[in-house]
Amino acid sequence: MDQLYAEPRHSYPRVDDSPVVQIFSRPVGRPVPRRLSLALIGTYVPRKCGIATFTADVVEQLAEYHGEIASTVYALDDADSGAQYAGGVVRVDQSEIESYRATARQINEAAPDAVWLQHEFGIFGGPDGEMVCELIDRIAAPLVVTFHTVLSEPSANQRRIVEHLISRASRIMVMSAHGRDLLVDLYHAPADRVAVIPHGAPDRPFGRxxxxxxxxxxxxxxxxxxxxxxxxxxxxxxxxxxxxxxxxxxxxxxxxxxxxxxxxxxxxxxxxxxxxxxxxxxxxxxxxxxxxxxxxxxxxxxxxxxxxxxxxxxxxxxxxxxxxxxxxxxxxxxxxxxxxxxxxxxxxxxxxxxxxxxxxxxxxxxxxxxxxxxxxxxxxxxxxxxxxxGRKTIWPRFADSTAALVQAAAAQPLAEIPLTATPGMHGVLAMCDGTGMLQHAIGIVPDRRHGYCLDDNARALILMNHAPALNPIDRLSWSSTFASFIQYAWNPDRNHFRNFMRFDRTWCEDEGSDDSNGRGLWALGDTAEHSPFPDLRDWARHLFDQTLRALDGVESPRAMAFGMLGACAVLRADGHHPQAEALIRRGALLLERLLAASRRPDWAWFEAVLGYDNPRLPQALIESGQVCGRGDWIGLGLATLDWIADRQIAANGLFRPVGSESFGQHHGQMPFDQQPLEAQAAIEAAAAAHAAAPSQRWVDHAVTAYRWFLGANDRGAILGDIASGRCRDGVTPRGANANCGAESILAFQLGYAALQPMLGERRTTQRAGDALAEDYHGPAATLAHP
Structure with missing residues (x-):
């Protein structure tokens, strides 16, 4: 390893030369210049290695030529090195896995705009330095990776590590055009994310x-x-x-x-x-x-x-x-x-x-x-x-190129989007046909290969009960289509709903999952309470009674929570329904029991792991407590919702939903992939909490979660498109998932519908001169409030 490192002659395009970006139907415009915070991970001086010198050069030259970028160094080191680092440098024990996890937590709490990692196999712990994965998997900020070595003949483990780094990186920097070609051709890195930047060099006179x-x-x-x-x-x-x-x-x-x-x-x-x-x-x-x-x-x-x-x-x-x-x-x-x-x-x-x-x-x-x-x-x-x-590599050029790399990786401020702007319905209806709503899309194009599912058609029926932008004829027509799907999904021979249907209208199964059965009951209860059509309300109450057996003996907390929400809706509509009350009691007792078994001082939750749709569990307790007059259930629901809500707000104030990679992580939380379903659940649970115990805290939380759709997220990715009503399938380490599936579209639409009554209440209170008159400008996006 050389005492100094360098990269070849190609430089990354300056961020201020980038074209106007257009996502969905709305132009975003050029990034707004601002100060950025950068977390730099690598070896660091006084450690004697080339990467340490390189990291020090980055810090020095960015400070010299781009003072708007403030760097914090996280220095990899041996436990017994005795190295004395400058003030502000955070030491990372390269051989201890817990040190990587603690460092990720510290970086997330510091909320930098970007993280820049220097990669060389030998400076991280584990075989081939594989402990680096423990670090990057837990970092929420956009990741820049510099590959100081790109092997043309890697071992299986080395290849796995490099490909994993690529999958997490928003931008990649290499030292040579050859390295770039290897990353693209051999490791399948996206070519548009790989930059070749020369190492900086001193600007000294010639011939001395x-x-x-x-x-x-x-x-x-x-x-x-x-x-x-x-x-x-x-x-x-x-x-x-x-x-x-x-x-x-x-x-x-x-x-x-x-x-x-x-x-x-x-x-x-x-x-x-x-x-x-x-x-x-x-x-x-x-x-x-x-x-x-x-x-x-x-x-x-x-x-x-x-x-x-x-x-x-x-x-x-x-x-x-x-x-x-x-x-x-x-x-x-x-x-x-x-x-x-x-x-x-x-x-x-x-x-x-x-x-x-x-x-x-x-x-x-x-x-x-x-x-x-x-x-x-x-x-x-x-x-x-x-x-x-050498004039092409002097320090000012190096600093310009690396600053542009960091700026390109960091999430940019957004243009204003009114919180009251109503999403269009074209994106919803484009996913639908005479059978129901298709599950998946490739980009914005419905993918018929995966057919339909009860989960999405149940959500679609709920949307028809609440969508503000439909005329009565269309509302009734599409409500009937989704209701028909739910009706046909019921399998009386098994006392269960089916879930997955092929495009040719044949079922993939005789019984769907417990969760899909819970969602079917939820949609029926919501329709019984909220459909504007009396005939549909009668149909929903009748089918709800028929299908309550679907949750007999079920112990899944989410399935029970979904069913409880449906039962609460039926009770609000009818006032008395013994079977719905029995379902609520059984579900509440299950959640109480799970909470008692899993609770510990730092973990006020129902399970040792965080799954999906987490806020639905406290939401079910809150709504159940209201309809049944049980203040203890409301209290448990508010306490657990408060806990999960805190875990889903990042240090910079952004909504950061529990990532799908958290599933199976005991007492842990991963930042990616972030899914629209979680933002919808946060909004609707906050609405339930606000109804039970009015508090500005819940209005704020709902607004923050809705802004996640509009780009106030860890990647500045605009997911929801107001014009069409479509929504991308989530936030990955490299930005938005470009596909627009049914679950995501419905989450955006239903999240909007749940937020509006809370905003309407705020506007009424503001007109009365109440202290609720508060501006909702978030830290990562300036979104106009009504």
Whole structure:
């Protein structure tokens, strides 16, 4: 690993040159310039490795040229290194898995705009550094990954790790065009997310060798140089073997080998490699032509020593090496470089910028060096070409490119969208036919291959009961279609609803899941209470009575919660219904029992894991307590809703729903993938809580959850489209899932419908001059309130 790292010549486009973005039907516009906070993860100085220097360079150059980006460093380190870091640097124990988890929590609590991770297999714990996955899976902010090594022949585990990093990254930075091509072709990285950015290099004047040679006592001598951490991968033995032929022609030549032996090599073997090189020089009779500087030098002193150099050597035998910071620095300072054709050298030294020689050949090195020293005009022309190429990598350009990378990854502020803007219904109806609502879509196009399901048609019927933008004829027509689907889904032979139906209208099963049966009952209860059509209300009450048996013996908390919500609706509509009351009691007792068994000081929840539709459990208790006059149920519901609501609000005030990757994580929560169903549940549960115990807290929570649809989320992804009423299928680590399935569309529509009465109440109160007159501007989006 080099003492410094570098990337090739291609730079990432500036964010202010990006085109206007259009998502769905509404143009968003250019990003608004603002201050950004950045969490940088990697090794860091004073640790002696190339990535540590690279991370320090990033911090220094962003501070110098882009002060609007404030960086916090999370430094990977060994437990017993004893390294003393600067104030504000957070240490991460690279070998302890709990340290990664704690670091992820700390980063999420700090709520940076982006996280930038430096990846090299050897700096993370576990086989091939696989503990890095424990870290990135828990980080909510947009992730930028720099791959310092891209292997062309990875092991199965190395490939798995790289592909997982790619799947989480909003932007990727590599060190060479070759590395970019490998990521795209071999690891299937999205080409539009991979940037090749040169490592920064110093902007020093050209041609000051004489002064620096004088200062170092090297006046009048030809100076060859190699610097960086020493190890067998440097190929220095080949350069030493070339010295006899070089000094025979140019006896005034000295070869300066600058840099400490790599600390990992010292820990394993001591100074065996360096001692072997010294012995080789003595055996060849050139020891007096070599100067050893066995130190890890700070960058300014390294640059001073490099300025005294005439010819820089990188005789690396590993031709797959993607980057060499030492090479970038030598080129930027206008040195004639003789190098083997490893990846970075082939790209950077093309077109006469340097001299490429075959690997493992001391003769080729000697011939190339002598040619440069024999012909001073040739030497000077080579140096000037290198210096010109180096102008492309000076620090201001590096800082511009990396700042643009961070800005492109960070979620951008949004244009204003009124909270009262009514979503259109075209997106809903485009997913429907005479049978019902199709489940899935590819983009905005319905996917008939997956047919229909009771879950979505039950939700669609509920929407018909509440949607504000339908005329009575269309409302009745579509309500009848969805009601017919529910009716046909009932299988009296099994006393269960079926769930999945193929496009040819044949059923995939005789019994659907417990959850789908609960949703069927919920839709019937809601229709009995809210349908504007008396005939549909009568139909729903009758079928509800027939199908109550579907939840007999069911112990699934969500299925029971859905059924309880339907039963509450029936009781509100009829006032007395013994079977509905019995279902509510059984469900409430189940939730009480689960809560008692799972509760602990830091975990006020019904299960040891967080699943989907979580707020439905407290919502069912709250509504049940209201219709049955049970204040204890209301209290439990409010307390558990308060707990889950707190867990779904990020440190920056954004709604961050429990991610689907949390499923199965005991007492844990993962940020992705975020699904619209969770935002809808949060809004409707907050509405139930506000009805039971009016509080501005619940209005605020509902507004925050609804803004998640409009782009106030961890990726600034606009999911809900007001014009069409469609909704994307959620937020992934790389942004919005572009598909618009039925569940997502219905969640957006129903979330809007549930929010409006709360906003209407607020407007009425505001007109009365109540203290509820509060602006709802969130931290990540300026969304106009009514």
């Amino acid at each position: 060798e004489a002064a620096f040679k004088e200062a170092m006592g090297l006046a009048g001598r030809n100076v060859l140089m190699t610097f960086g951490l020493l190890g067998p991968g440097k190929g220095l033995e080949h350069a030493i073997e070339a010295l006899p032929a070089i000094v025979a022609c140019h006896p005034e030549t000295v070869y300066r080998i600058v840099g400490a032996t790599h600390p990992n090599l010292v820990a394993q073997q001591g100074e065996v490699y360096r001692e072997r090189l010294v012995a080789l020089a003595e055996r060849l009779g050139v020891a007096q032509h070599i100067e050893w500087d066995n130190r890890f030098l700070e960058t300014p002193e390294l640059l001073d020593q490099l300025e005294a150099c005439d010819v820089y050597l990188t005789p690396y035998p590993n031709l797959q090496q993607a980057t060499s910071g030492t090479l970038s620095y030598a080129v930027a300072l206008g040195k004639a470089v003789v190098s083997t054709p490893y990846v970075h050298a082939r790209e950077l030294l093309a077109d006469g910028v340097g001299v490429i020689v075959e690997p493992h050949s001391s003769g080729a090195i000697a011939e190339a060096v002598n040619a440069l020293l024999d012909d001073r005009e040739y030497l000077m022309a080579t140096r000037r070409r290198a210096y010109g190429e």
